[in-house]
Amino acid sequence: MQHEGNPLPKNRKKETERLAQDSIIQIHDLVYTYRHREEEINLPAINGISLDVERGSFTAVIGRNGSGKSTLAKSINALVLPTSGSVIVDGFKTDEEAHLWDVRQRVGMVFQNPDNQLVSAIVEDDVAFGPENLGINPDEIRTRIRIALESVDMYEHRKMAPHLLSGGQKQRIAIAGVLAMHPDIVIFDEPTAMLDPGGRKEVLDIMKQLHEEGITVVLITHFMEETIHCDRIVILDKGRVAIEGSPVEIFARTEEIEALGLRLPFAVEIAAGLRAHGIHVPQDILDTDGLVKYIVSESDTEMKRSKA
Amino acid sequence: MSITVENLTHIYNKGLAYETIALEDVSFTVPSGEFIAIIGHTGSGKSTLIQHLNGILKPTSGEISIGDIKITDKRVKMVDIRKRVGLVFQYPEYQLFEETVYQDISFGPKNLGLPTEEVDRRIRKSMQLVGLDFEEFAERSPFELSGGQKRRVAIAGVIAMEPEVLILDEPTAGLDPKSHQDILNMVEEVHRETKNTIVLVSHNMNDVAERADRVFIMDSGKLVKSGRPQEVFREREFLSHIGLGVPQTTEVAALLSERGFQVPEILLRADDLISFLAERLPAGGV
Structure with a gap:
């Protein structure tokens, strides 16, 4: 970059670009096994995944039920720790206990069922829950609540009870709660699975907006339409990365897509x-x-x- | 078996400050053997409605008959309603609890007080209907199955009651695209084989368009429209206004018409759109 007027030899340039590329999530040889209920054996949910996610990118993770998507998501914010291999978030290894909160503060998660994610009787209290736990001072919290609720277009509903809101609105409150923590990365684990068409569109628009604002977005979904505007699609199968690429590259591989339990x-x-x-x-x-x-x-x- | 709903109203917390009208004067008839779909945004009253159809909720006012039995009559026993109307809840696999698939499916028919041989016959039949091989799955723990398989077990448990009316509340939520299609094909297969009446609650307009004989639209606790898919999905603006949409095929056809490429009829399936376009576009192209 510093030799702008004097281009580097082609291979050197490529190397520099690679180094300049900033991976906010680095997953290396990740394996996660769980204990089977009856038979005394360990089964792999994730079976050797290596994956880098670029800062500010929008990545979709798809794959059939049981392919390891949700386990992968939970590995990124240290809800699940590697059996072997490593997950590094913005320089912090997820399995180093001293850095647990450095990881959690950077990675926000939004889950499928909005009702399971809301904890308070009033919208703004719910959004305050995360920042309060981070020990942030009340003035700063008020500012964060306002900005977070404005960005999901729910500020005027701040005094309402969450249970009186629609599914899409509840999910937006859950997103605001995550945004108030000022995350660098937001992972959406099937955020639209339980929503009606209107709610689905609301949440999809917010994900796009967050990406435009520079937040790294990882979206797990079963709806193929939601992946077409992503930078990259990663398809998991049996705990491994089956194929990955841009949406155009991925959806040209019609037969593989179907064999992996997905559709176009x-x-x-x-x-x-x-x-x-x-x-x-x-x-x-x-x-x-x-x-x-x-x-x-x-x-x-x-x-x-x-x-x- | 037919369904008749007359002037059904349900008010939650009646007389309290939080009184909410969940259903308001809903009336409709579904003839025996019809496949209907109910659509509506979250909170429009769909779930409240279907919970009345199998007697879980009692109306504030109004009457419901299944076949010739008035289920809103206080003298009717719950077990007689359950024999006729099976309800598959959202995420039904959360309700699996037995050690084997066989035992789990047997729970309902056993509670009907049927003899062991009849229970066994029904388990085998319903496993076959939902596409679970008896030898392979009967003795397995439901908890070690995949998401789609678990859901089949849960649905088999309802089908084993041999209900003549089968209600499914978003049976494909959270499933991958392949399992999604498999479950819907399975529902159609059961419908074809047993000639039962199907009530499908869905947020997926494509599924509704492709499979339902008639579509019921709920909004703010009212039944605001009903008709064949070709009729209701003509109302694109209205559906969008109440938080719904139209099937993607219909959407593309409408967008094409707006831009001067006329698509005369309402197309409901991707294949219909492909054949329609294939006849009108030049082979080769750019």
């Missing part, structure tokens, strides 16, 4: 179906907007062609 996002499924009819739809169409634009422009071209 809707627009990709339609594009694949059209290709089977001999229509060469470009590979980079992932969402309905892209699909609609393509179809309209193709039919316009066809109309001009037939007129000529």
